[in-house]
Amino acid sequence: MEKTFTIGDRTFVLDQDKAEQAYAAKRVINGRKSEAFNLLPLKYQWAYDLYRTMKANHWEPEEIPMQKDIEQWQGSELNDSERWIIRMGIGYFSAAEGIVGDNIIHVVRELVTAPELKLVLGRHAHEENIHADSLLYMISSLGINPHECEAMFEQIPTIKRKNEFVTRTSHELRRDVDLTDPENKRKLARNIFVFGQCMEGTQFYGLFGMILALRRQNKFTGIGQMFQYTLRDESNHIELCRKLFLDLVGENMEIWTPAFKQELVETMKEAVALEKEFINDCLPVSSVGLSAEDFCQYIDYIADRRLTGVGLNALNPGVRNPFPWLAETIDIKKEQNFFEGRVTEYSKATVLVGDDDDL
Ligand code: FE
Ligand code: MN
Numbered sequence: 001m002e003k004t005f006t007i008g009d010r011t012f013v014l015d016q017d018k019a020e021q022a023y024a025a026k027r028v029i030n031g032r033k034s035e036a037f038n039l040l041p042l043k044y045q046w047a048y049d050l051y052r053t054m055k056a057n058h059w060e061p062e063e064i065p066m067q068k069d070i071e072q073w074q075g076s077e078l079n080d081s082e083r084w085i086i087r088m089g090i091g092y093f094s095a096a097e098g099i100v101g102d103n104i105i106h107v108v109r110e111l112v113t114a115p116e117l118k119l120v121l122g123r124h125a126h127e128e129n130i131h132a133d134s135l136l137y138m139i140s141s142l143g144i145n146p147h148e149c150e151a152m153f154e155q156i157p158t159i160k161r162k163n164e165f166v167t168r169t170s171h172e173l174r175r176d177v178d179l180t181d182p183e184n185k186r187k188l189a190r191n192i193f194v195f196g197q198c199m200e201g202t203q204f205y206g207l208f209g210m211i212l213a214l215r216r217q218n219k220f221t222g223i224g225q226m227f228q229y230t231l232r233d234e235s236n237h238i239e240l241c242r243k244l245f246l247d248l249v250g251e252n253m254e255i256w257t258p259a260f261k262q263e264l265v266e267t268m269k270e271a272v273a274l275e276k277e278f279i280n281d282c283l284p285v286s287s288v289g290l291s292a293e294d295f296c297q298y299i300d301y302i303a304d305r306r307l308t309g310v311g312l313n314a315l316n317p318g319v320r321n322p323f324p325w326l327a328e329t330i331d332i333k334k335e336q337n338f339f340e341g342r343v344t345e346y347s348k349a350t351v352l353v354g355d356d357d358d359l
Pocket of ligand 1 (some may be wrong): 230234
């Protein structure tokens with residue numbers, strides 16, 4: 001069927017069948033390859049919607065005042081374990097944000113074929129740049145030696161192990177992967193699961209909780225604010241990876257075997273174990289009124305939310321969230337904008353995309 005458009009004195013004839021074929025050829029992987037970035041017609045509407053939500057949440061680190069944090073860092077009112085949490089936060093995330101951004105660009109965005117998926121993944125990678133930049137801003141504001149930071153992710157074994165856990169699934173998928181091979185499809189699905197649900201979805205949450213706990217006590221409020229914005233972004237990244245994973249599996253059901261499901265649950269188990277070891281390094285003594293034990297239970301709770309979110313069985317069914325206040329803190333929809341005194345309306349850009357709240 002042909003459709004004619006007349007604009008001024010020019011007439012264009014467009015082929016409806018071709019447009020429908022282009023739509024049908026859109027796939028998560030092994031779809032039509034085109035340099036033309038043909039976003040329309042949208043097949044993965046959720047990806048475009050999420051892109052717009054993420055864009056509406058844009059923030060810049062320099063907008064956040066650091067004066068009070070600097071005074072606290074240099075002063076004597078805070079104890080060593082509180083400072084240690086900040087050091088671990090800066091040390092871990094300085095490496096982690098970069099690792100995520102690199103994987104999104106060089107593995108996931110490279111291998112998916114539908115343009116609207118590439119669009120939202122590009123935004124995801126950009127947000128990791130903002131997060132990396134926010135850490136640079138924290139490091140320079142507090143006057144921390146950058147080499148000290150690098151030393152942390154090279155020399156603290158629990159940070160090294162967390163990083164190795166994710167990078168090994170990234171290195172095996174660089175370029176020229178035959179994605180018609182079910183084994184490679186599984187590798188990509190596992191990669192998206194590891195980054196979205198295990199790393200961003202679970203292994204980020206120990207420190208997020210500790211830093212937001214400090215902020216709740218008016219300690220390092222600038223850093224806390226940046227982490228709160230980062231957490232809001234991460235909620236969208238987790239959701240993006242969750243939906244991408246579900247669509248990838250849905251279009252390639254031959255990979256969704258009991259053995260593969262079991263493998264993913266085991267992978268999450270490993271992620272949780274690594275995070276618990278890391279939490280014990282961050283909180284060697286009970287601090288910020290919270291114990292490492294509570295944080296470990298919190299990780300069990302979060303991990304099960306991630307597993308069930310992609311149709312996998314929970315590891316600890318019925319485990320309770322020990323920090324109900326954290327769910328509250330994370331909801332920044334109603335929050336007052338601190339630098340201009342205007343109320344920031346985030347309601348369009350929901351913190352937690354989807355039907356469930358994230359904590
Ligand atoms: Fe991030
Ligand atoms: Mn992220």
